[in-house]
Every structure is written in C-alpha cells, then in structure tokens.
Amino acid sequence: MRMYDIIKKKRDGMELSKEEIFFFINRYVKGEIPDYQASALCMAIFFKGMSAEETFSLTKAICESGEKLDLSGIKGIKADKHSTGGVGDKTTLIVAPTVASLGVTVAKMSGRGLGHTGGTIDKLESITGFNTELSEEEFEKTVNDTGIAVVSQSAELAPADKMLYALRDVTATVDSLPLIASSIMGKKLAADDDCIVLDVKTGSGAFMKNIEESRELAKIMVDIGVRAGKRIAALITDMDKPLGNTIGNSLEVIEAIETLKGNGPEDLTELSVALSANILYLAGNGSYKECEKKVRMSLKDGKALQTFIKMVKAQGGDTELIKDTDKFPKAKYSRNITVEEEGYITSVDAEGYGMSALLLGAGRNKKDDKIDSTAGIILRKKTGDYVKKGDVIAVLYANDQNLFDSSEERLLASTVISEKRREKRPLIFETLVKMDFEG
Numbered sequence: 381m382r383m384y385d386i387i388k389k390k391r392d393g394m395e396l397s398k399e400e401i402f403f404f405i406n407r408y409v410k411g412e413i414p415d416y417q418a419s420a421l422c423m424a425i426f427f428k429g430m431s432a433e434e435t436f437s438l439t440k441a442i443c444e445s446g447e448k449l450d451l452s453g454i455k456g457i458k459a460d461k462h463s464t465g466g467v468g469d470k471t472t473l474i475v476a477p478t479v480a481s482l483g484v485t486v487a488k489m490s491g492r493g494l495g496h497t498g499g500t501i502d503k504l505e506s507i508t509g510f511n512t513e514l515s516e517e518e519f520e521k522t523v524n525d526t527g528i529a530v531v532s533q534s535a536e537l538a539p540a541d542k543m544l545y546a547l548r549d550v551t552a553t554v555d556s557l558p559l560i561a562s563s564i565m566g567k568k569l570a571a572d573d574d575c576i577v578l579d580v581k582t583g584s585g586a587f588m589k590n591i592e593e594s595r596e597l598a599k600i601m602v603d604i605g606v607r608a609g610k611r612i613a614a615l616i617t618d619m620d621k622p623l624g625n626t627i628g629n630s631l632e633v634i635e636a637i638e639t640l641k642g643n644g645p646e647d648l649t650e651l652s653v654a655l656s657a658n659i660l661y662l663a664g665n666g667s668y669k670e671c672e673k674k675v676r677m678s679l680k681d682g683k684a685l686q687t688f689i690k691m692v693k694a695q696g697g698d699t700e701l702i703k704d705t706d707k708f709p710k711a712k713y714s715r716n717i718t719v720e721e722e723g724y725i726t727s728v729d730a731e732g733y734g735m736s737a738l739l740l741g742a743g744r745n746k747k748d749d750k751i752d753s754t755a756g757i758i759l760r761k762k763t764g765d766y767v768k769k770g771d772v773i774a775v776l777y778a779n780d781q782n783l784f785d786s787s788e789e790r791l792l793a794s795t796v797i798s799e800k801r802r803e804k805r806p807l808i809f810e811t812l813v814k815m816d817f818e819g
C-alpha cells in the first residue's frame with residue numbers, strides 16, 4: 381500500500397477502504413507519513429467528503445491510535461457529554477454533578493480552551509487547589525467513592541487527533557464535516573462511556589454557523605455512536621450569543637454555582653436541564669419527562685450542588701469558595717462598557733465576545749499561553765434587550781488596565797444595535813436520540 385495511491389484515490393472521489401484509512405493513521409502517528417502527504421489527504425477529504433463507512437473507519441483508527449481509557453473498574457452506567465465549543469458554555473459544571481447526584485457515573489476527561497472558546501479544565505482550575513491531573517488509580521478511586529471526577533484529557537488518548545488537528549489548523553482543513561466528526565468521536569470512543577450526549581452548537585460563536593451544517597454534523601456523529609454500540613443523543617443548540625451572562629473562567633464557575641443553587645440565568649439553566657435529562661434518559665431512568673422532573677428536583681433540593689461540593693473536595697479544591705462565592709479571588713480592575721445609541725441589541729457576534737474576553741487574559745491564542753482565571757466579562761444586556769444611550773451593556777475584568785481598550789473595541793464592534801427587534805431564536809433547535817433500548 382502506498383500513501384500516494386490513497387491520496388490519488390480520494391482526490392478522484394473514490395471510497396477508501398478501512399485498511400487504507402488505518403494504514404494512513406497508523407503510519408502517520410509513527411512518523412512514517414510526512415505532514416505534506418497527510419495534509420494533501422485532508423484537503424482531498426475536505427473537497428470530496430467521506431461516506432458514513434469511511435468516516436466510521438477514520439473515527440475507529442483515531443480512537444485506536446493510542447491508549448484507551450479503561451473504565452472497567454468503575455461501577456455503574458457511565459455517561460459523557462461533549463460540546464462542539466462555544467462562548468460562556470459552562471454547562472459541564474452543572475450537568476456532571478446533576479446527573480451524578482441521580483446515580484449516573486461521571487468519569488470525565490475534558491479539554492482546555494483554545495481561541496475564542498473556553499474549556500472545562502481551565503474553569504475548574506480557577507477553584508483554588510482543584511487538581512485536574514489525577515493518576516489513573518486516583519481517578520478510578522475518586523469516581524468509585526463519589527460517583528464523579530473530571531480530569532484533564534491524557535496526552536496518550538487518541539494521539540492521531542492531536543497531530544491531525546494541529547495540521548488541519550494550519551492547512552485550512554478544520555471545517556470539514558467528516559474530519560470534525562471523526563476528531564470528536566475518536567476521542568469520545570476512546571473514553572469508553574456507555575452513553576454520550578453531544579451539544580452541537582450553531583451560530584456566530586460556533587464552528588458551524590448555520591443550522592443545516594450543524595444538523596449534518598450531529599447526524600454524522602450520532603451515526604458513528606450507533607455503529608460503535610453507544611446510546612447517544614445530540615442536541616443542536618444556540619450559540620449566536622454567549623450562554624449565560626459570564627465569559628471567563630472564575631466568573632463562569634461562580635455562575636455555574638449560582639445555577640446549581642437555583643439562581644442561574646434562564647438559558648443556562650434550561651440547557652443544563654435538557655442535557656442532564658437526556659443523559660438520564662439514555663442511562664435508562666424512565667421517560668424523558670420523568671428524567672427532566674428528577675433533574676429539576678435535584679437542582680431544587682440542593683443534591684446537585686452537594687455533589688459538586690463532594691467532587692471539589694475529592695479533587696483537592698477549596699469548598700469554602702463554593703459555599704460563599706464572594707471568596708473567589710477577584711481581578712484588580714474593572715471597566716463598565718456603555719453604548720452610544722438607543723435601540724434593541726439585534727445581534728452579537730459571539731466569537732467576537734469570546735475574543736474580547738481572551739484579550740483580557742481569559743483565553744489563549746497558543747496552546748502554552750498562560751491564562752488569568754479572574755479575567756473576563758459580565759454581560760448586563762444580551763440580544764433582544766432594549767438599551768438607552770449610556771446604559772452599561774457589560775463589565776470587563778482584568779489585572780492589567782492596558783488590556784481594556786482593545787477588549788472594549790472588540791466587544792462594541794461585535795454588538796449590533798438597531799430600532800428593529802429580531803425574532804427570538806430557540807435555545808434548542810432539535811434533539812436527535814438514538815439507542816437500541818427504550819427507557
């Protein structure tokens with residue numbers, strides 16, 4: 381088999397065999413296929429696409445390119461949730477303890493933020509002392525003792541994805557549906573959970589800017605999950621504006637804690653309820669309605685919050701911060717952002733808002749950049765709200781006042797105000813559920 385022939389076959393629009401796809405991934409991970417041939421193949425895939433069979437083979441090859449997480453020593457039905465990436469998306473901090481409080485096991489590996497999107501691990505690390513680097517034994521013990529642990533994704537998991545993603549990032553081949561689907565699902569299958577709920581974001585802050593592409597991505601990923609024998613659901617959800625009212629690590633954790641205490645913003649609460657209820661449903665806890673009721677009850681009676689506190693304690697975090705969020709370290713400086721015109725906030729560019737937070741120190745441009753966990757934005761007004769001249773639409777937080785100007789400029793440039801009120805977009809557009817059993 382020759383890599384040249386594989387590239388040519390895909391370039392000419394033909395279907396690659398499982399053997400050819402595994403040949404490519406296995407040799408690429410070993411360094412036996414150069415980046416220029418791998419990028420040529422990615423570009424051919426970008427233009428010619430892949431069949432469901434090919435996408436599944438690519439996912440399996442990525443999944444099997446490194447170590448798999450072995451959850452066999454962990455009790456119970458294990459569930460995972462994955463978001464395709466958004467701005468202000470702190471739902472994992474709410475969903476994970478909520479479903480764990482209702483008996484579903486959460487042994488979760490999460491990622492860090494990159495570019496305008498945030499990552500759960502950075503958020504959790506804003507809790508003083510919280511350890512996201514547990515050994516395999518500590519991870520297993522913590523999950524078996526408390527029903528939940530969230531750790532940083534191991535470097536050995538799906539290494540082909542890391543190599544390919546870095547290559548795609550610099551060769552304009554990120555936004556290909558089969559490449560995105562196999563990248564996400566390759567990692568999910570390597571994590572060995574029984575149930576997977578995917579949150580496929582759609583809109584200005586998401587990879588997929590329109591509903592058609594988001595639906596297609598959701599369908600491809602659900603198909604992969606079904607072929608791999610998983611119980612899987614995908615929700616297509618709005619990312620045309622940030623989720624909740626905060627962007628930035630400790631600000632988002634505080635908002636998540638408030639939501640666990642029943643005082644969260646409506647969009648964040650409703651999406652967290654839907655994701656949690658879908659996980660419970662897949663895990664076999666009755667009808668969707670019954671699952672939703674259980675989730676709302678756990679948020680109301682404090683069980684979900686208690687489980688979050690248990691997790692923070694087990695992973696070495698300071699639980700006093702959770703009980704009293706005023707104790708979180710704060711940024712030294714803040715700046716109110718006011719508007720000059722009157723009218724409705726017709727739309728915002730959520731990616732621009734994410735970049736505005738990044739410019740304050742809340743995110744990274746490069747993998748090794750250091751982040752400031754106290755930096756970020758509190759949104760006082762969102763899409764659909766009416767504003768008058770001089771109204772504060774957001775408050776910026778940073779430890780260096782020199783960062784405010786460019787962040788403010790980006791935020792205002794990402795906010796459209798006009799006389800016309802835009803039609804409200806749904807929070808959840810569609811839900812696709814596939815499993816071979818009925819709850």
Ligand code: URA
Pocket residue numbers: 464465545554559560561563564587
């Ligand atoms: N997230 C991933 O993990 N991979 C992609 O290709 C895109 C988003």
